[in-house]
Amino acid sequence: MLKNVIRVAIVVLAALILLQLLNIFIIRYRDEQQRLIEEKSIIYEVKEIDDTPNLKKEVSKSPIINYELVLELPKINLKKGILSIDDPDNNIDKNVTILKGSVHPDEEGNIYIAAHSGTGKQSYFNDLVKMQESDLAYLYYQNNKYVYEVYDIVEIAKNDGISILTDRRSNLFLITCSQKHKDKYLILMLSRKS
Amino acid sequence: MKKLILLLMILSLFMGLKTDVFAKSYTDKFVVSEDIDNLYYAKTKNGSTSYRQARFMRRSSDKKIIYCIEPFVNLAENTNYTGYDANYEKLLSMSKAKWKRISLLAYYGYGYKNHTADKWYSITQIMIWKTIDTKADFYWTDTFKGKKVTKFEKEMQELDNLVNNHDVQPSFINKTYDMSITSSLTLVDENNVLKDYEVVKNDDIDVVISDNKLLINSHENKEDIDIKLLKKDTTYNSVPIVYISDTYQNVLTVGSYDTITSNLNVIVDSGEIKIIKLDQDNNSTVPRGEGSLIGAIYEVFDEGGNLVGEIEISEDNTGSLSNLKYGKYKIKEKSSGKGYEVDDETYDVTIDSDNKVVEIVLNNKVIEKKVKLHKFFESENDKKIVEKNITFQIIDSRGEIYQEVTTDEYGTVEFDLPYGSYTLHQVNTTDGYAKVDDFKITIDEKSPNLIEYYLNDLKVPDTYQHSTNDIAFDLIMTSIALLGCILMYVKKCH
Missing domain, CATH: 2.40.260.10 (Sortase)
Known part of the structure; x- marks a missing residue:
């Protein structure tokens, strides 16, 4: 009985650790995406867009925060x-x-x-x-x-x-x-x- | 008692005789000298008339002319006479006034200035006789024992005037004059006799005679000075001598007259300008705010625009400049006391003998600036709302409440503050908003005329944040720790 409890606890804890690690990675990814959107929105706002056609296209495709x-x-x-x-x-x-x-x-x-x-x-x-x-x-x-x-x-x-x-x-x-x-x-x- | 009185009488007689003895005595002889052509005298008295040829009489020793002072009495020629140079009135048994006139007739008569023609001798002589014997009639005749003629009226009048005016002194004597230091005073002699006088030198003042004007120049010191003028004879080097004879006529030689002394008093004084300093707003010696009236400096200029000195205001709110000569002055402030504006006005004052100390009240405006507070708060619906009825205490540098002010319906309050440092303390506030921290306002020369403050009230969220990543990290670490414990237990069991 005890062995089963211990096994379950180990699995749960391992899962918890994995989930938290995943959470951190997801949050970081999300934050990075958000940062990119924000950065593009800022560029759009301050009109620092250069003449590079690709960058213009990139900006027009991405979501913009107003x-x-x-x-x-x-x-x-x-x-x-x-x-x-x-x-x-x-x-x-x-x-x-x-x-x-x-x-x-x-x-x-x-x-x-x-x-x-x-x-x-x-x-x-x-x-x-x-x-x-x-x-x-x-x-x-x-x-x-x-x-x-x-x-x-x-x-x-x-x-x-x-x-x-x-x-x-x-x-x-x-x-x-x-x-x-x-x-x-x-x-x-x-x-x-x- | 009777013996004592007798003794005193004898003593006084002796003293009288001693006086006569102390007069210097002279011995001389006299001669009847040259005739004066075509001049003849006559004397009529009590119905009897005597006649004389006008002629000179002289002292044998030096040929100096003499005058007969016993009319128509013969002169004892070449006979020793004893002469005296004092107590003439007693010797001649005449009044002082009569003697004085006689001696002055002799002085101003023949030999005085342009009185050099022979006629002047007889004119002088006849006038001396007229003075001596007023009951007799003395006159000229056309010939010896001739008819009475009128002669030398003008000359006699001239001589009479000279004698009568002998004692006339300058019109400005026996008075006190007030004059300023380092100044000039001119006194005009309306009697026109000043030319006959000389000034006794005085080291404290410069006095000069110029025609009929006395020019006085004072020095720098205040003095009370007596100026002496002397009328002295410079013609003769001895006084008149009267020669007496019991049998023959008495005669006199001309001599100097007694010196006449004239006095006037001059008070040399100076003036003073005294400034009393007041605050312009409260009209008192108490300064406003942290200003000070003490230490203000005024420049004093004379009529020529020359700076003569400065006046500094001292602790008693006054300042003065003394030792100023009479005249007009201009006063202008050079620098003010701390916290006060300089007064740009120029003030005129006059110092004279009636106003020696001139007091003038001058004031200054304290440096004062306007302060305006705007009180409002940012409401939730984005509107700026004015905060009315908010009270502030204005506390001076001594910690005392100078004033309390309250915002009006527009959320503003405006007030004037004089020079100094103040702390503003908000007394009340709108619910939900904190009071502003106490803040300082300094009013000085550099402060702008209007000092404005804006007090912005607003709601601010809490701005401190704990990282969520930390929570995840904590969980991970806790989980690892727990897992570690379990694994160790399992290992132990096995």
Whole structure:
């Protein structure tokens, strides 16, 4: 009897291990596919398509994510598409998220972009802490490239609703969790250069 | 008692005699000298008339002219006379005034300036007689024992004027004048006698006579100065001498008159400009914000535009510049106290003898800027909603609440802040939103005229994520561990 139990346990555990390994491979494959789609969507959005006929064909065949705009942070080698505010997938657990209350880059007002930091797969802003004052950020929107420059970096205590103080009417805010103080947000404040 | 009185009388008599004894005495002889052509005198008194040929009388020793001071009494020629140079009134038994007139007639008569013609001797003599014996009539006749004629009216008037004006002093004497340091004062003598005077030198002040003007130039120091002017004879080197005879006529030789001293007082003073500094808004010495009225510096310019000094405002909110000469000045601020705007105005003041200390109240505007806060929050439905009735405390650098402000219906609040550093503290907030952290505002010279702050409230999701890959990894490791345990057990059993 015991031998049978042990045999079954060994089989189950072996199966579990195999399944998890498979899961990891599937997830990785899926992530890679998603990454490729995202990359092509970004290229499509920022109109960096060159004249290579094959690449054009490739782009036109592949599925495209309709990003509202694309955020590029050269300092930390980040280039991510951002969906429209009302898109169900505009969710911080899935993407770099644009928060409610944001305006478009061609409007006067503030743009709030948040993403996770940490160890998770969607921790797109994990390296945000490496950015400093005067570093640049780009927003691509409707065939235009908007350049922003960091002018201040603050940490604000986490709360349901936070209050950000600026001396400028229009700002780009990049928000993520502070890695030094888990109970605080790290907020980069940028103003538009051009 | 009677003995004592008698003794005192004897003593006073002795003193009187001693006075007579102390007057210097001279011994000399006199002669009747040359006739003055065509000039004849007559004297009528009590119905009796005497006649004389006008002629010179001289002292034998030096031929100096003498005057007869006993009309129509004979001179004892070549006979020793004893002369005296003091106490003339007593010697001649006449009043001081009469003696003075006689001696001045002699001085201003023959031999004075252009009075060199012979006629002046007889004019002088006849006027001396007229003075001595006012009850007699002295006059000229056309010939010896001739008819009375009128002569030398103009000359006599001239001589009379000279004598009468002898004691006239400059019109500006016996007064006090107020003048400034390093300045000039000109006094005009309306009596026109200044030319006969000389100034006694004074090291504290420069005084010069120019025609009928006294030119005074003060030095740099404040002084109370007495200026002396002297009218001194420079013609004769001795005083008049009266020669007395019991039997024959007394005579006199001309000499210097007593020096006349005239005084005036000059007060040399200076002025002062005093500035009292106030804050323009509260009109008091208490500065606003963290500003300071102390240390402001003003430049003072004279009428010529020359910088004469600076005034710095000290701890008591005043500053002054003293030792200024009378005149007009311009005052302009060079630098203000900390936190205050420089006053660009130029102020005119005048210092004179009636206003020696000029006080002027000047004020400065504190550096003040507008601050505007915009308070709003981003709502869920994408609309920006203003936050009204949000109150902020404005706390100064001393930790005291300077002011409380509250946002209006538009979510804004605007207020003025004077120079200084402040902390803004949010007092209340909308439910569900945290208050903004305290933040600092500094108002100084470099601050823009309008300082705006935007306080953006919004909802932010949690942005920390744990990796799902970790979970799978943990499961794998746990499974391997469990499998390992089972295999070991099986091996052990076998």
